[in-house]
Amino acid sequence: MSEATLERGMNAFREQMNAPVASFFSSCVNCGMCAEACLFYTETGDPKYTPIHKLEPLRRVWEQEYTLWGRLKSMFGLSKPVTDELLEEWETLIYDGCTLCGRCSMVCPVGNDISYMIRRAREGFVAAGYAPEGIKGASRRAVTIGSPMGVKFPALAAQIKHVEADSGLTIPVDVEGADYMALLSSMEIMNFPEYLEALAKIFKQAGVTWTISSEAFEATNSGIQIGSSDIARELVNRVVVAAEKLKVKYVISPECGHAYTAIRWEGPNLIGRPYDFKVVHILELLDELRSAGRLKTEGTEDDRLTFHDPCQIVRKGGVLEPPRNLLNMVATNFVDMNDSREMNWCCGGGGGVSANERAEELRIKAFKRKKTQLDELNVETLVTACANCRLIIEEGLEEYRMEMPVVGLTEMIAEHLVEDEK
Amino acid sequence: MSTSIDFLLWVRGPGFDIALFIFIVGVLIRLLEVLILGRKPDYSEPRGAELGAGLLTLVTRTAPEGGSFKRSPFTVVGGYIWHIGFLVSLFLFVPHIELIDSVLGIRWPGIASNLVDAIAAVTIVTLVAMLFSRLTHPVKRFLSGPEDYLTWVVTFLPMLTGYLAYHRMIDPYPLVLGLHILSVELLMVLFPFTKLMHAFTFIIARWYNGAMAGRRGVQS
DSSP: OOOOOHHHHHHHHHHHOOHHHHHHHHHOOOOOTTGGGOHHHHHHOOGGGOGGGGGHHHHHHHHHHHSHHHHHHHHTTOSOOOOHHHHHHHHIIIIISOOOOOSHHHHOTTOOOHHHHHHHHHHHHHHTTOSOHHHHHHHHHHHHTSSTTOOOHHHHHHHHHHHHHHHOOOOOBSOTTOSEEEOBOHHHHHTOTHHHHHHHHHHHHHTOOEEBOSSOOBOOOHHHHHTOHHHHHHHHHHHHHHHHHTTOSEEEEOSOHHHHIIIIIIHHHHHTSOOSSEEEEHHHHHHHHHHTTOOOBOSOBOSOEEEEOOTTTTTTTOOOSHHHHHHHHHBSSEEOOSSOGGGOOOOSOTTTGGGOGGGHHHHHHHTHHHHHHHHHHTOSEEEESOHHHHHHHHHHHHHTTOOOOEEEHHHHHHHTBOOOOO | OHHHHHHHHHIIIIIHHHHHHHHHHHHHHHHHHHHTTOOOOOOSOOSSOHHHHHHHHHHHTTSOOHHHHHHSHHHHHHHHHHHHHHHHHHHSBHHHHHHHHHHHSOOOOOBOHHHHHHHHHHHHHHHHHHHHHHHHSHHHHHHOOHHHHHHHHHHHHHHHHHHHHHTTOSSSHHHHHHHHHHHHHHHHHHGGGSGGGHHHHHHHHHHHHHHHHHHTTOOO
16 A cells, blocks of 8 residues: 555545535534434533534535635635644544444434545545554455454354354355355454354255355455545455355345445445345345245244344444344344434444544443443343444443343344254 | 615615625535536445435425434524524515515515514524524534634624614614615625525435435435
């Protein structure tokens, strides 16, 4: 990668300028309502976390270079320039104090999609060299090793062997012509291998032909989190090449939020063309199998339980009802949180915040929002569908001394599968 | 007396023409500046259609999302009252309709002047309260810069001078009427160069927001 400079950062900001961004900046009247939608503001009370304020550097570029009045003002030296100092100051707001959850975009009265702009603003920050070390490291590992946590295929192969030995199931690898190619997140490989076993069980029962690619199994995309289209494109491309090589019809995005955004929504635009395959989220696929009668479960969970909507899968991904349909299949006492579906509150660790050690204290503070939501419900179990949310929630619960199992939805379904006769 | 009539004649004549010209040309330039940037094609497979979702958001964003209303009740209620009050005073006061008819040749029924008067009084009080809120609410005060206060002033002045003119509270009448028209001209001249532009661009912003979310299967 070429060296990061302010000049490169400015060029990256300019590349991000488009009609939506210009219409959003033109429309903001500083009403402050986005602050109340942001967990970093509600839990700290610090106005600097007001979502639209986090965009001041990008706003300056827009005003000074994309409006007649702004150009006149700069000509007479009346505008404040974008400097290294400014970006350095704003780095913590845009990376530590935003999870790209997109809740602010749902409440802005003039309709500003603020998180859309934060995602774009990060392109300028990273190009200018202002991004947190933690995410930089993860991106470097993703590009050079193949996964942000440094997981190489042998590590996955070892887990596969483990799961196969434990369960007596087969996990297909590099099978050409399978219908589905499953992706995993490093977090699932290392911390939640139950997910892999759950997939194998469910697909066997439902008669789904599937495979894992040894060349592209990693679903997460640090490029999306850090805001570098170059890195994001490289990582998406690996998946596309592998999927097209194995001639699969579908690629399955795992229980990971931003992976879905990366492969489902940003991916085709990063590589500049539609895919030859379709992308489905694992919950969409399970819900499809359910409605086709190919997913048979027995027994129920009778705990009072709730579902944490991962922002990127639900609000930003459009997978709203499948988790509920699936939960209602196996749970008798499922309740939704007060703010749920597209208005859910983030766990506090999305958008690269969980990979950013510097942000930990703030993230723990922001978790109080989730804690409040859970306290209101008085539930015994929390179900979610994102390995990152799951880890962040487990950490948060521990921090606030709350005892509550956090379960992945796919595993929960797998546990209730009707066992095959043989 | 004659100077105030001269003043009134100027603001009604050349003054108004200049302001109207700057307003129209300025707004067109600003809208063009936004739209000309366009956006790249989206190659991801859509889950829903953009058009319907965008148009729906354009309408639904007028009502606040429930949680936001609870968290910012003053901003929401105050915002409604003064926006509606301002529009009623502008478009439903009979002398204003007469003026528009004389320029554009279109007219619509107005409402009783004493009703407009009451609405205008409420609007003025609400605008003062909104300013107070901007100066005291931690988030609004933090965000606000000179432009936020300038736009408040140029929005407030036409309401105030209109009220003073209606009640003939300044003598001579041509002077206060002239001041009222001048304040409107100030609003028109500053409009394209400030965030007052949101009165037009919110339509584009809401549409993009709704369309982009709708494409992903979410009604925003």
